[in-house]
Amino acid sequence: MRLGVRLRGLFMGLMLLAVAGPVMAVQPDEVLKDPAMEARARALGRDLRCMVCQNQSIDDSDADLARDLRVLLRQRLVAGDSDEQAKQYLVDRYGDYVLLRPPFKTTTLVLWLGPAALLLAGGWGAVMFFRRRTASAGPAGERPLDETEQRRLKRLLSNDREG
Template identity: 55%
Template sequence: MTWMRALALLLVLWTGPALALSPDEILPDPVLEQRARDISAGLRCLVCQNQSIDDSDADLAKDLRVLVRERLVAGDSDEAVRQYVVDRYGEYVLLNPRLGGHTIVLWIAAPLLLIVGLGTLWVVGRRRRVVEAGLSVEEQAALDELK
């Protein structure tokens, strides 16, 4: 009986994002609705931040879904709708940011920091090995003279 409860809970949690889109938002034209879903899947919910507006049940996400559908019904292209939302909310609203001059630093910084970190670890490791190798014969003799 416990496994049935766990399965029921899993099914409820699994279908949660599907309930984010209310029936009154769905467009009667299936082609426009699919375009709206494709656009919504690439736009970030500004409240949840790690969900698309298509998956979020936040009020702002609903407003953005309605806005996307309104723009599509008005005849805008997919890119025009995305650009309209970006113009209003900034590029942060895109789940996959565009590669441009102003974002190139973000794309390069992570690999560069990884390389610098690995280089630092390599240098520290080499220095530690030299210290652990012990004293040379001349160094040991000089140390014995000091005693």
């Protein structure tokens, strides 16, 4: 009986999770009648930054401005803009910052190539480090024991056997 109640609770929890997953801020009254065009608007909206929250796309954000931009985006598409033109319309007003995927150009070189450059520099540093260590510990650093060391070694070994 108790197990049954628990199972039912677990089941309901899972059901709620399943429903809660794909929630987006896009409101029913914003959705276009043409499903193909709505799909284009969704694809674009996911890549456009909400300027108010700054780390959410306009599709994810409940901010007023995000809603205005979603509506504007759909109006541009209905008016016959291509995806690129609709995106450019917003870039002209808000700058590259409105794009969640920054374009590859001279001002964004550090952003795009910086991580790879750091990785290469780190890799090179690691290679140099290990090479130097094996070099100093390698055959060049080895020499036979001299007489004093031989005697000390013998003494240590014999002590060991006695103990």
